[in-house]
Amino acid sequence: MQKSLHINPDKCTGCLQCEMACSYENYGVFAPAKSRIKVFDFHETGKKVPYTCTQCDEAWCLHACPVEAITLDKVTGAKVVNDTTCVGCKVCTISCPFGTINYVQETGKVQKCDLCGGDPACVEACPTGAITFIDSNWTGLNKMQSWADKLGNQSAA
Secondary structure (H helix, E strand, O other): OOEEEEEOHHHOOOOOHHHHHHHHHHHOOOOHHHOOOEEEEEOOOOEEEEEOOOOOOOOHHHHHOOOOOEEEOOOOOOEEEOOOOOOOOOHHHHHOOOOOOEEEOOOOEEEOOOHHHHOOHHHHHOOOOOEEEEEHHHOOHHHHHHHHHHHHOOOOO
16 A cells, blocks of 8 residues: 655644654754755745645656656655766756755755655654645545535535
8 A cells, every 4th residue: 555645734833843854864964954845834824834745646757857867666656866866957856846856956966755765754753743644545535524524514404
């Protein structure tokens, strides 16, 4: 069973623990600037929204890479950047419609979420459960349940 990150922005407090965990897991330092997940703060609404690579099935980044540095991890379903193969051309950053692949100037390579090999550090670090790692077949279950709840709790006229 493949799993996917599921993000519920209604539960996010903007604590940045996911960013800290990600940077520590991947670089051994607590530095949100190095995180592969970002928490966006929408001041007008007060919402905080964590966002990272959604591991698209179509994977435009993977198909766009001219040196095949992005490959599919068959166990986790993650599209993983191989630092040894990556030449830093940034074609994948252009092809990603969500902007979740970023060029790292210090390394001359790109980075993106790789699901931490199947045990995402951001999920473990999130104190409110805003980020969970769930069965990929049920990523829409909460929305489905919410709509059903609205319909099921309407009073009969």
